[in-house]
Amino acid sequence: MILIPLFALLLSALLFSGFLMLVGKSPADFYQLVWRGGFGTSFSLQNTLQRAAPLILTALAVAIPARVGLIMIGGEGALVLSGLAAAAIALPLIGHTPAFVLLPVMALAAVWVGACWVGLAGYLRHKRGVNETISSLLLAYIAIAIMNFCVEGALRDPGSANKPSTFPIGEANMIGKIPGSDVHWGLAAGVLLAIALYVLMARTTFGFAARITGGNPRAALAQGLPVGKLIMASSMIAGACAGLAGFFEVAAVHGRANASLVAGYGFTGILVSFLARHNALAVIPVAIMFGGIAASGGLIQRRMDLPDATVLVLQGFIFVVLLVSETLYGRFKIFSGERSTDRV
Amino acid sequence: MTEAALTTVVIAMIGGAIRVSTPFMFVALGEAITERSGRINLGLEGTLVLGAMVAYMMSYRSGSPWVGVLSAGGVGMLLGGMHGFICKLPRVNDVAIGIAMMSLGVGLAFFFGKPYIQPTAPRLPAIPFGDWLGLPQAWRVALDINPLFLVGLAMAACLAWGLRNTRWGLILRTTGDSAPAARAMGISVDRVRFLATAAGGVLAGIAGAFLSLYYPGSWNEGLSSGQGLMAVALVIFARWDPLKCVLAALLFGAAGALGPALQSIGVTQGYYFFNAAPYILTLCIMVVSAGSKRAMRHVPGELTMSR
Numbered sequence A: 001m002i003l004i005p006l007f008a009l010l011l012s013a014l015l016f017s018g019f020l021m022l023v024g025k026s027p028a029d030f031y032q033l034v035w036r037g038g039f040g041t042s043f044s045l046q047n048t049l050q051r052a053a054p055l056i057l058t059a060l061a062v063a064i065p066a067r068v069g070l071i072m073i074g075g076e077g078a079l080v081l082s083g084l085a086a087a088a089i090a091l092p093l094i095g096h097t098p099a100f101v102l103l104p105v106m107a108l109a110a111v112w113v114g115a116c117w118v119g120l121a122g123y124l125r126h127k128r129g130v131n132e133t134i135s136s137l138l139l140a141y142i143a144i145a146i147m148n149f150c151v152e153g154a155l156r157d158p159g160s161a162n163k164p165s166t167f168p169i170g171e172a173n174m175i176g177k178i179p180g181s182d183v184h185w186g187l188a189a190g191v192l193l194a195i196a197l198y199v200l201m202a203r204t205t206f207g208f209a210a211r212i213t214g215g216n217p218r219a220a221l222a223q224g225l226p227v228g229k230l231i232m233a234s235s236m237i238a239g240a241c242a243g244l245a246g247f248f249e250v251a252a253v254h255g256r257a258n259a260s261l262v263a264g265y266g267f268t269g270i271l272v273s274f275l276a277r278h279n280a281l282a283v284i285p286v287a288i289m290f291g292g293i294a295a296s297g298g299l300i301q302r303r304m305d306l307p308d309a310t311v312l313v314l315q316g317f318i319f320v321v322l323l324v325s326e327t328l329y330g331r332f333k334i335f336s337g338e339r340s341t342d343r344v
Numbered sequence B: 001m002t003e004a005a006l007t008t009v010v011i012a013m014i015g016g017a018i019r020v021s022t023p024f025m026f027v028a029l030g031e032a033i034t035e036r037s038g039r040i041n042l043g044l045e046g047t048l049v050l051g052a053m054v055a056y057m058m059s060y061r062s063g064s065p066w067v068g069v070l071s072a073g074g075v076g077m078l079l080g081g082m083h084g085f086i087c088k089l090p091r092v093n094d095v096a097i098g099i100a101m102m103s104l105g106v107g108l109a110f111f112f113g114k115p116y117i118q119p120t121a122p123r124l125p126a127i128p129f130g131d132w133l134g135l136p137q138a139w140r141v142a143l144d145i146n147p148l149f150l151v152g153l154a155m156a157a158c159l160a161w162g163l164r165n166t167r168w169g170l171i172l173r174t175t176g177d178s179a180p181a182a183r184a185m186g187i188s189v190d191r192v193r194f195l196a197t198a199a200g201g202v203l204a205g206i207a208g209a210f211l212s213l214y215y216p217g218s219w220n221e222g223l224s225s226g227q228g229l230m231a232v233a234l235v236i237f238a239r240w241d242p243l244k245c246v247l248a249a250l251l252f253g254a255a256g257a258l259g260p261a262l263q264s265i266g267v268t269q270g271y272y273f274f275n276a277a278p279y280i281l282t283l284c285i286m287v288v289s290a291g292s293k294r295a296m297r298h299v300p301g302e303l304t305m306s307r
Helices: A003-022 A027-040 A042-067 A075-093 A099-128 A132-152 A186-203 A205-215 A217-222 A227-254 A265-275 A280-295 A297-304 A310-328 B003-036 B044-062 B065-088 B094-116 B129-133 B137-142 B147-165 B167-177 B179-184 B189-213 B227-237 B242-264 B271-291 B293-297
Strands: none
Touching: A003 A027, A003 A265, A003 A310, A027 A042, A027 A280, A027 A297, A042 A075, A042 A099, A042 A186, A042 A205, A042 A227, A042 A265, A042 A280, A075 A099, A075 A132, A075 A227, A075 A265, A099 A132, A099 A227, A099 B271, A132 B227, A132 B271, A186 A205, A186 A227, A186 A280, A205 A217, A205 A227, A217 A227, A227 A265, A265 A280, A265 A310, A265 B094, A280 A297, A280 A310, A297 A310, A310 B065, A310 B094, B003 B044, B003 B065, B003 B137, B003 B147, B003 B167, B003 B189, B003 B227, B003 B242, B044 B065, B044 B094, B044 B189, B044 B227, B065 B094, B065 B189, B129 B137, B147 B167, B147 B189, B147 B242, B167 B179, B167 B189, B179 B189, B189 B227, B227 B242, B227 B271, B242 B271
16 A cells, blocks of 8 residues: 555655756755754754644645545644644733643634634535535634734734734743653653554544445444534534644744744645545654655755755655555555455 | 825725726626536636646736736636646546645746746836726726726626527536436536636636736736635626626725725825725625525525535
8 A cells, every 4th residue: 555655755755856847956966955954963953843733734634524424624724723723822821821821721722723724624514515635724824814914913012013913922831842852742742642643544433434425424424423413523623633732832832822823734734635545644754754855845945946845846746646646545455555365 | 184185095996996906806707607507616726826827927928918917817728727627527626625625726826937027028018098988097097998808808808798698608507507417418527517617727827827928927926815706706796697796806806996096195003904894894794695595596406615
């Protein structure tokens, strides 16, 4: 099963090399810089892990609904709105609330807002048959507009002139780093959540029912499975994951809510989840890989004089090739995953 | 609000509706063709952005905006054709491919578009209907109509007629409603869908050219935020009917013009709300139209979305 995504990665790397040669750059330099900027030194590795943390969470936000057969791509919106909610709920509490109370309150607010936001797309899908892919993406645009509206209006810190932001939550209230590293606790939370959700999907009745629904919704209905509840639950879990990513971005990285939250983590998360074949455990290494590519972006820009959109092009190549390679499943014996003895 | 201010807003909204609706109209017509063949292309947002960039680049390089429009259409055809070709392969999900093509299109546009953010390219001319009719100043601005708007109207009419009355229209509708029936008629389903997706791409590319060469009239990375996607949602609302696509596009244009129109008379509050208005409107429209049985009677039977 792992062969085809690996094959797709290799093929897209080759195609992207061709693309780089077309624009007159050296692919060898490029991949070397990705290695050095993303994984080569302990500094770059920590930078990579820092970026992988939100990617794990936003990828889970795609992977869980995908198991129920939904293509939910609203992670970016849930992340942004949850980050805003976390910052907003912290503001009246700062100063007279200790951090160990404040942070859980912020996390709860973020998770709840995220769950409701993506849950709304799930609800519309279930109740009204609204296409969840389009509605979740529309909700993402709406969420970004709400965030901009709030940080330029009611919640604005007058001191943030160039980049409208909320008031900072304060250095003392920020989440620290994992001891001995520069990586915040969001990574640990992401890894733990990925493992927990893997167990949920692979080992519980809920996961089993969800997978049946994803495989054949009609059969699931005929079996009397609560399809509506499964759709709602999976989209709310998805929103909660993205919301947690928003919480960590505010409480551990930026310290306030502003346009920096719109960093594309939600959109890269879609690709991560597809490449991991919507498997919660596989999400972890894939997210680290894309974290590395993102982390090396700055180095590539400076050394090779390439625009920052280079990473987007590479991601687009990988995404298209990956989906095309789905056609290979069941076509060739080496890809089928099991040795077929019945065919001669 | 005084009466004069109200008139200003109304005129600005009419003008805005005509200006803003054109890209919606093109993308929606393109998507209507594609969806009538039984396939959904969510990647038109990427086609729109890449089309906008290519149009701006070619207009800047060649000095003629029409060269830009043509090359945007060409690039749109390439992307649409690629989508159509990939979806022909078995076990490939057309919705997911749409997302992938969206990210590829946007990525390529940002990659090659970097050097063209600064320079000014020749823009598309407008036809000054207001001048010809000798109307007052406010109306003149509103009635400067871009030729592409008229092309879009004509195309919608041709499509509506052609779908009903020509052999090609019948082939397209049959393919979209029932692939087995089309095969029984000796139609190559894959080829029809490939052509329909490529045609949809051409129109989305031209819509992009309108964005960068007429209104707003410059290339930058925030040029289209979701307009291609909204147009896809709009097709459902328009029940896959080209003429209704035009009406829906005008409605969206008016909604999009509301913010700037209010700004022009000094109402700046809720600027972000009015920015979000088209998205909220789209969502509401989807909620209303998706659940209704009457809308579902018009849905092409082969569309994955409806299953």
